Amino acid sequence: MESNIGPTEQLRLRFGEDIFIEQETKDSIVSLWLPLDKLKVVLLFVKTELPKPFQFFYDLTAIDERSRKKDPLYPSTYFTLVYHLFSFERNDFLRLKVALTGEYPVVPTAIHLWANANWYEREVYDMFGIKFEGHPHLKRILMPLTWEGYPLRKEHPARATEMGSFQLWDDKMDREQAALQFKPEEWGLARHSEDSDFMFLNIGPQHPGTHGVLRIVLQLDGEDIVDAVPDIGFHHRGAEKMAERQSWHTYIPYTDRIDYLGGVINNLAYLLSVENLAGIKVPPRAQVIRVMMCEFFRISSHLVWFGTFAQDVGQLSPVFYMFTDRERVFDVVEAICGDRMHPNWFRIGGVAQDLPIGWETLVKKFIDYFPVKLKEYDKLVLRNTLFKARTVGIGIFTQDEAIEWGVTGAGLRACGLEWDFRKKRPYSGYEMFDFDIPTGNHGDCYDRATVRVEEMRQSLRIIEQCMKNMPEGPYKSDHHLATPPIKKNTLKDIETLITHFLGVTWGPVIPPGESMICTEAAKGANSYYAISDGNTSPYRMRIRTPSFAHIQMLPYISRGYTVADLLSILGAMDYVLADIDR
Amino acid sequence: MDDAIIHRLWIIAGVLAGLLIVAPGLIWLERRMLALWQDRYGPNRAGPFGLLIVLADTLKLFFKEDWIPPFADKFVFVIAPTIVVVTVLLSFIVVPFAPGVMVSDLNIGILYFLAMSSLGAYSIILGGWASNNKYSLLGAMRGAAQMISYEVFMGLSMMGVVLLSGSFSLNTIVEAQKDMWFIIPQFAGFVIFLIAGIAETHRLPFDIPESESELIAGFHSEYSSMKFGLFFVGEYLGIILISSLTVSLYFGGWLGPDFLPPLLWFCLKTFAFICFFILLRASLPRPRYDQLMEYGWKIMLPIALLNLVVTAGVILMYK
Numbered sequence: 001m002e003s004n005i006g007p008t009e010q011l012r013l014r015f016g017e018d019i020f021i022e023q024e025t026k027d028s029i030v031s032l033w034l035p036l037d038k039l040k041v042v043l044l045f046v047k048t049e050l051p052k053p054f055q056f057f058y059d060l061t062a063i064d065e066r067s068r069k070k071d072p073l074y075p076s077t078y079f080t081l082v083y084h085l086f087s088f089e090r091n092d093f094l095r096l097k098v099a100l101t102g103e104y105p106v107v108p109t110a111i112h113l114w115a116n117a118n119w120y121e122r123e124v125y126d127m128f129g130i131k132f133e134g135h136p137h138l139k140r141i142l143m144p145l146t147w148e149g150y151p152l153r154k155e156h157p158a159r160a161t162e163m164g165s166f167q168l169w170d171d172k173m174d175r176e177q178a179a180l181q182f183k184p185e186e187w188g189l190a191r192h193s194e195d196s197d198f199m200f201l202n203i204g205p206q207h208p209g210t211h212g213v214l215r216i217v218l219q220l221d222g223e224d225i226v227d228a229v230p231d232i233g234f235h236h237r238g239a240e241k242m243a244e245r246q247s248w249h250t251y252i253p254y255t256d257r258i259d260y261l262g263g264v265i266n267n268l269a270y271l272l273s274v275e276n277l278a279g280i281k282v283p284p285r286a287q288v289i290r291v292m293m294c295e296f297f298r299i300s301s302h303l304v305w306f307g308t309f310a311q312d313v314g315q316l317s318p319v320f321y322m323f324t325d326r327e328r329v330f331d332v333v334e335a336i337c338g339d340r341m342h343p344n345w346f347r348i349g350g351v352a353q354d355l356p357i358g359w360e361t362l363v364k365k366f367i368d369y370f371p372v373k374l375k376e377y378d379k380l381v382l383r384n385t386l387f388k389a390r391t392v393g394i395g396i397f398t399q400d401e402a403i404e405w406g407v408t409g410a411g412l413r414a415c416g417l418e419w420d421f422r423k424k425r426p427y428s429g430y431e432m433f434d435f436d437i438p439t440g441n442h443g444d445c446y447d448r449a450t451v452r453v454e455e456m457r458q459s460l461r462i463i464e465q466c467m468k469n470m471p472e473g474p475y476k477s478d479h480h481l482a483t484p485p486i487k488k489n490t491l492k493d494i495e496t497l498i499t500h501f502l503g504v505t506w507g508p509v510i511p512p513g514e515s516m517i518c519t520e521a522a523k524g525a526n527s528y529y530a531i532s533d534g535n536t537s538p539y540r541m542r543i544r545t546p547s548f549a550h551i552q553m554l555p556y557i558s559r560g561y562t563v564a565d566l567l568s569i570l571g572a573m574d575y576v577l578a579d580i581d582r
Numbered sequence: 583m584d585d586a587i588i589h590r591l592w593i594i595a596g597v598l599a600g601l602l603i604v605a606p607g608l609i610w611l612e613r614r615m616l617a618l619w620q621d622r623y624g625p626n627r628a629g630p631f632g633l634l635i636v637l638a639d640t641l642k643l644f645f646k647e648d649w650i651p652p653f654a655d656k657f658v659f660v661i662a663p664t665i666v667v668v669t670v671l672l673s674f675i676v677v678p679f680a681p682g683v684m685v686s687d688l689n690i691g692i693l694y695f696l697a698m699s700s701l702g703a704y705s706i707i708l709g710g711w712a713s714n715n716k717y718s719l720l721g722a723m724r725g726a727a728q729m730i731s732y733e734v735f736m737g738l739s740m741m742g743v744v745l746l747s748g749s750f751s752l753n754t755i756v757e758a759q760k761d762m763w764f765i766i767p768q769f770a771g772f773v774i775f776l777i778a779g780i781a782e783t784h785r786l787p788f789d790i791p792e793s794e795s796e797l798i799a800g801f802h803s804e805y806s807s808m809k810f811g812l813f814f815v816g817e818y819l820g821i822i823l824i825s826s827l828t829v830s831l832y833f834g835g836w837l838g839p840d841f842l843p844p845l846l847w848f849c850l851k852t853f854a855f856i857c858f859f860i861l862l863r864a865s866l867p868r869p870r871y872d873q874l875m876e877y878g879w880k881i882m883l884p885i886a887l888l889n890l891v892v893t894a895g896v897i898l899m900y901k
Contacts, residue, residue, distance in 0.1 A: 199716060201716050201717070201720075202716075207798065208798065209796055223720065223871065310867065313867045313868060314786060314787065314789070314866075314867040314868025315865075315866065315867035315868075316616070316620070316786065316863065316864060317616075317619060317620045317864050317865060320620035320621055320622060321620070321621060324621055380865075384866075384867060386787060386866055386867045386868070386869050387867050389869055389870070389873055390867060390868075390869065390870060562870065562871070562872070563720065563796055563797075564796055564870045564871060565870065566796075567796050
């Protein structure tokens with residue numbers, strides 16, 4: 001089989017011409033519809049037999065199509081299952097879509113092909129009620145076990161006010177409490193082995209080491225971890241559901257709060273998809289401003305991680321120094337965006353405002369200040385023998401394992417794969433910047449730490465280039481869908497006035513289509529799969545976050561280590577609960 | 583009553599009062615010092631330099647609900663925190679603060695101290711066990727292992743000093759340092775003693791029984807109010823004890839140039855070590871439990887033994 005032809009041709013060669021229907025999408029990702037009965041063999045084929053296979057299971061989600069405007073060309077009327085696969089060798093995504101019929105469809109599982117399909121399938125089940133045949137543990141993952149209905153189905157109410165007043169009758173309370181009872185068997189944990197009784201330790205959801213409402217059930221033999229089962233969903237706020245009732249513009253502040261340490265990096269991931277759908281070209285100045293702010297937030301996010309990681313292994317002081325430095329980042333962010341952690345500052349088509357007068361001085365001050373501190377932290381933390389003793393050789397995974405489990409970001413780079421979406425699939429003008437991709441060799445906690453620290457240096461380089469080469473020009477596109485629209489000509493010509501009025505009151509109407517652009521967020525690959533049916537709000541918004549995939553790997557990499565090591569592993573993972581649960 | 587007994591009662595009262603004032607004062611000192619090293623202010627509101635935070639903290643501890651969890655073993659749960667305070671306070675009997683200012687000059691002073699600190703380990707084990715909480719149990723387990731193993735070479739490290747001075751009495755040991763502090767011939771012994779001492783007081787980097795970020799508060803997770811307060815005070819008393827012993831054994835105790843009274847010399851030296859303890863807490867991460875044990879048995883113990891053998895050999899040669 002030829003390897004230089006595209007995946008569509010290869011799939012057609014193998015399975016026949018009429019099996020696949022190709023769909024045009026704005027993001028130029030190959031999107032193929034295939035019948036449900038072929039799903040199993042096609043997935044097997046693209047993972048194992050296809051030359052340059054799609055070995056990375058990037059995302060799985062579903063779309064409830066039942067309230068979409070009927071279109072004879074659109075092949076799905078009930079539910080659509082969407083697989084996003086990625087190939088590092090091809091540097092390309094593959095989108096496989098399956099039309100499902102019936103109210104509660106059943107689909108074969110893909111766990112035997114990709115280990116990380118497990119949680120994605122559970123999420124689809126939890127949110128849509130789509131069952132996966134052969135899944136070993138198909139239970140709710142984000143919603144409480146006692147939840148009624150499937151939240152992302154269109155008939156499920158989006159607001160509490162649509163649900164009637166909440167009453168906690170005694171029987172309901174008993175049911176809820178009974179569901180909270182811990183029975184190891186339900187978690188797939190045995191109580192005894194041949195020669196010992198296990199102890200179950202419940203870490204979280206309130207625990208200083210989990211950095212948020214994460215619960216981990218540990219199966220312990222002495223202090224050795226036999227198994228660890230993460231329990232997530234405590235921070236679930238239905239961000240994807242909210243998108244369906246927000247306008248394209250008013251959804252931006254919600255994205256800030258997905259990876260709440262990442263600030264505008266989230267805005268960017270969302271807006272790239274939306275702008276791509278709308279066909280907006282962002283002017284160069286806006287692009288460079290965006291890149292600069294994203295890199296500031298990358299530094300800020302990494303600083304929080306660095307400090308808390310040191311604290312997790314028992315070092316009390318660094319976190320204070322690093323939070324102080326983070327304040328310096330926020331000084332700049334605040335001066336430019338007007339807010340610190342969640343500035344909600346990017347807009348469809350550009351940014352909210354032009355840079356303030358004197359911004360260069362602020363940025364320059366930070367660029368001069370920070371490298372010295374980083375050097376100090378190297379001495380204080382990274383070169384500390386005790387710190388090394390706690391992190392070197394702990395939580396190792398190889399490149400293959402990382403790909404198998406959907407690891408992206410610093411975790412992947414620490415295993416030696418030089419992969420950064422900013423470099424490999426540049427967006428927002430990252431191709432214009434000169435920076436390196438730091439990598440590690442061993443894939444242990446220490447390497448993940450050194451990679452992140454080096455990334456801060458690279459971010460600083462990018463910021464410096466932004467500062468020196470900031471282009472002149474508008475900070476927002478003059479496209480009619482850019483929001484809020486430019487007001488300059490509104491009082492001169494009626495067409496502009498109408499567009500402006502509609503854009504401000506209803507919000508922009510984004511043309512139908514779908515788009516997903518993968519970005520390198522502070523914690524790994526982050527993307528928004530935006531689906532528009534030509535309305536003022538998204539028809540469906542799927543958020544693929546890195547932390548979800550990373551925390552799924554926790555049991556796999558923590559087995560055999562001790563409780564103390566678990567804290568190192570968690571610390572080095574760099575997750576944020578809102579990024580896991582959305 | 584004869585004068586000697588009255589004199590001794592005065593010393594006991596003085597030592598007790600002094601320690602019970604200094605120990606809570608250390609809370610303030612530690613918080614301020616940590617703050618200084620961590621670019622913060624620390625408690626600076628209540629009273630001058632925030633000193634009254636000590637009073638506020640104590641009052642708060644007294645008025646907190648004294649909670650004994652229903653699943654705990656009540657008797658042991660109550661007894662455990664008192665053990666740590668009692669054993670540490672009793673250890674101070676043998677500490678020579680200044681010439682004549684000493685509760686009792688036992689001729690087995692060092693052995694007595696070792697015995698007391700061994701008893702102190704019970705406090706952690708019993709506290710963790712009686713709490714009937716898995717985190718506490720893990721903490722207690724770690725604490726027991728740590729304290730027992732570090733006591734082994736703590737004892738051995740002190741034998742060098744005993745050999746040099748020919749006595750177990752701390753008073754004699756201090757006087758034997760008139761010409762030269764034992765830190766010079768016994769440097770290895772000093773380092774081992776200090777490390778073992780930190781482990782004995784389970785302070786960072788050896789706070790493995792507590793390890794905040796893993797076991798929350800370890801063996802005292804379930805304790806509240808003054809029972810928690812006792813663990814807290816016990817820890818600070820432990821710091822003072824180890825500091826004052828280090829000073830007596832290796833830094834000439836109360837000895838010093840004449841321009842300051844001996845008691846003041848003793849206090850100054852001890853204070854320096856207390857600050858060192860706090861600085862350690864501000865700067866070092868915590869090793870893992872098994873690494874700590876490995877370090878103890880594979881490195882510290884051989885060095886302690888070697889130190890003892892070499893010291894004994896040298897003394898035999900010159901006799």
